Each structure stands twice: as structure tokens, then as C-alpha cells.
Amino acid sequence: MRLLSVTDLSAAKAQLRQEMRRKRNEMPPEEKKKLDQAMCRALTESAAFQQCEQLFCFLSLPKEPETDAVIALALEQGKTVAIPRCLPECAMAFHQLSPALPLDQQTESGTYGVREPRLTCPVLSPGPEKRVICLVPGLAFDRRGGRLGYGAGYYDRFLAAFPHMLKIGYAASAFLTECVPMEPTDQRLDGLATEYPLEVWNG
Template sequence: MNPIVSTKETLRQALRLRREEITPEQYAARSVEIASHLLKFLAPFDTILVYASKPPEVDTRPLITALLEEGKHVMVPIIQREDCSLRFSYIRTPDVLVPGTFHVPEPLGNEIPADPAEIEVALIPLLGFDTDGNRIGYGAGYYDRFLAQHNHFSTVGVAFAVQECNKIPSEPTDQTLDAVVTESGISILSKKSELHH
């Protein structure tokens, strides 16, 4: 096995355990803090891709609700297992989100097809991140493949602070993040000008 792949698998297991140590009270409180940081950060943007969370990921439902109340255009991903890709849908209420592939909430039966060319900023789920913008996901590569084809927008990792790593081994196909938001605040990792409004 490729040594980077086996190192990543070990790291994934450690990160899952780290995240599982967060108590339900901490999970709720930290998710609210993260949503609050994100609302400020996302203020200049109009069309936002937000991953729809499943526990124990940072809960994005309150954020989605708040963005919709602000009149933002919120897009969510839908997993296509057949070709390991993502397609996208706008949502007008989080109530349409129901457990879909891998139990990820998706607007099944209520899709409003969305063009990824319209994305201005994307919130990306992850298991771990480092200060160089490297991200480790769940291993299926859905987001890496998508981001390799679409790089006209800023990418923001959403995580709890305990998910930070010293160094994540990266492969040529791995896509880096421009910023990460945790309960501790916003870390800008890239010099992409659109992040500095």
C-alpha cells in the first residue's frame, strides 16, 4: 500500500476518536460559535455552497437557516455514488434535507438543480486540517475531484479546533483549503484576493 495512504488511514482513525470525545453540550455550543464566525465571514458572498452535516460533523443546519433568512442563495451537494461525483441543488428551507447517501442530508425529491459555476464560496467538510491548508476527508475523494475541476471560488474548511493536525500528508490529487473556521475563529490560509474583502 502507498505509505501516504496508510498514514492517512491511521490519521483518520485518530481524528475520528478525537471528534468523538466532544460531548453533546460542547458539540452544540461549538457549532453555534462556528456558525457565528461563518455568518460574519460569508457576509460579502451571495451564492454559497454549504455541506449539509451529519453528526459528529460541525452542525451546519443553524447556519443554513440563518443564511436563508439573510436572503443568500444556498447550494448543497448531492452524492452520486455511480460515478463518485457531486451534483448540486439550491434549497429554500433546511426542512427538505433528509438522510441520503452515507446518511448525508440531501434535498431528495425537492431538488432545484444548481450550476457549480455560480458558487462564490464553498464550505467543505473534513476530518482534519493543517495550517498549510491541507485537508483530510473521509477517503472517497468526492470533494477533491470536484475542486480539481472547479477552482473559481474560495474553499473554507469547517471543523472543530481539535481537528487541527501538525502536518497532513498530501498527494498530487489533494486540493487545499483557502481558510478554515473553527470555534476559535477564522484562519486565512491562502492569499486569494477574494477572501480579503
Template sequence: MIDKRALRSEMRARRMGLAKDGLQAASRAADHAHHLPQVACVAVYHPIGSELGTGPLVEALIARGMDLCLPVTLAQDAPMIFRRWTPGDPLEDDLAGVPAPFPLAGAVVPDLILAPLLAFDGQGLRLGQGGGHYDRTFAALPDAIRIGLAYAGQQVEALPFEPHDIALHGVLTESGYTAFA
């Protein structure tokens, strides 16, 4: 069985190396935004560390007329909620220490959730940071379209699957969009 802790460490190092071309990769990923389904509200994320940036994609989604929101962690073992967000809105750190909209922004339920990741495979499995925030949120919002946002170099041959893991519907990288069955 694959040791997820060791795999996370390896994939963090790989993603750090891929991030040297981060701005170009984020712009190229945004060039493929037209492959994403047209929905009313998209959950994006505030990139942390070497996660693929969302700035160019945010601009592309706004140009397509989509509303945006950001995830908010209110409790460690609960699904995240989402609050409306427009670039430039003030943010405050949530319980996980990630910048998030203030409560006055209003809670929404996104139609599509863009999720950061450490690795993904051809079956749509996603390796996250290990906190379970996105898996709990995916379970709580089963009708939301789940799309990973990553560098193409984060793809691996296969990832271990556990009962709480919820597969992605697709992944968007600088190389294009891939839908999973």
C-alpha cells in the same frame, strides 16, 4: 510517510471527543460567519456523526441574504452536484446515504463550498473521510471558494499531500476564521 488510514481513525476519535460541546461550538462558529465572503450561493452540508453542526451557521448565512444548497452524490467516482435547499425542505438519501434535496429543487453552482473534515493544517490541507467526494468536486468547480468547517481541535501540525488533494481557502471554527495563502 503518514498512514492516512491510521490518521483518519485517530482524528475520528478526536472529533468525537470534541463533539461533546457540538452545539456550543456550532453557535460560536456561526458568530464568525461575518468573516466569510458575501456570495450569492453557499453549499452547506448535512452533518453526519460527529461533524460540526451547520444549523446556527445556516441561520447566519440566511440572515446575510445568501441562498443555500446541499451536495448530492449521484455516482461514487464523480464530482458531487448541488441542489437548492432551504431549511425544512424534504430530503432523500443520495447514493452515499446522505440526506439531499430532491431533483425538483434544481441544480445550482455554489460560489462557496463549506466542507466537513477530519483534520486540517496551517497550509489549508484537509483530511476527509477518504472517499474523494470533495476533492473531485473542488477540481470540477475551481472557481468556488473552499472553506472547511471544523472544531479548532481538529487542526494538526501537517497533513500529507497527494496530487489529487486540493487545498482550502480557509477554515471556520468556533475560535474564528483563518484564511490560507
């Protein structure tokens, strides 16, 4: 397989982002709602989810797979749940949620209009001795662990810092592609959660 130049790689990523954003925008709301429910059920019924002790989970944007239900179930099951806050230089910190408070009381509008944890929520790092899942957003994924993010590199930096986590992409199967263009700094995932049974390739 021919290696792409930096310019070709950037162009391939931009083209795939455009294609997947269009696919997101064209999905009827009722279809998305059914997929969200099926994805939540498939993930939370999986052995990996049942066994995990800490869940690091993104808060979804309107066009992304909805994660509030996943978070609620994890808290109900006594798992430690943390959600991300953007920091300078495209870094992230995750803050722990309290099971005693509604999610909307623990979040506020932050970077790019994304919901973020309030600073009153304590910062949490993935415990090296814990069974940890990090649920990762993206526009496209492949079964080699490839992921196409939004281009800023927030998750790539975080995932590289905590390699012991089980890194799971979260997307409907319609956003699975044969091969995602990858750069050396792009972090490969360990599995993929869709509306079908959870796939884990590593870990």
C-alpha cells in the same frame, strides 16, 4: 522533508483518520454544542461570509460540526444556498434550497445515510462571476490548506472542477494538525473556519 511512498501515505492517512474519529467520538455533547454555536457565529460574522453571494454547504452528520444554523442564516440574508447530492463514480451535484420551505421538507436520506436534497430542488453550479464560498467537511485540516476527508474523493473532484470558489474547511480547532498527508489529487483549501475568527490564506 522525506516524500512518503503511496503505501506510507495511505497508512499515514488511515492512522490520522482513526485518531480524529476517536477525538470526535470522545467529545462530550455539551462541548460540541458550544463549539457548533461558536463556529457558526465566527463564520457568519466574517467579512468573507458577509460578502459571499452563493454558499455551497454540506449537511452535517451527527458527529460533524452542525451546519443547519449556517444555512438558515445564509438564507435569511438572501444568499443563494446549495447542498450536495452524491452521484455515481464519487461525483456530486449541488441543489439549490428554497428560502420559503423548511430544510427538512427539502431533504431526504441518501447515500451513506447522509441527508441529501430532494430531486425537486434545482441543480446549481457555482457562478464564475459570483462571490462563492464552499464549506468543506473533513476529519483533519492544516494551515497549508491540507484536508483529510473520508477517502472517497467526492469533494476533491468537485473543488477541482470549480477553482474560483473560496474553499473553506469547517472544523473545531481541535481537529487542526501540523501537516495533513496529501496526494496529488487532494485539493488544497483557501482557509479554515473554526470557533476562532475565520482564517483565509488564499483568495
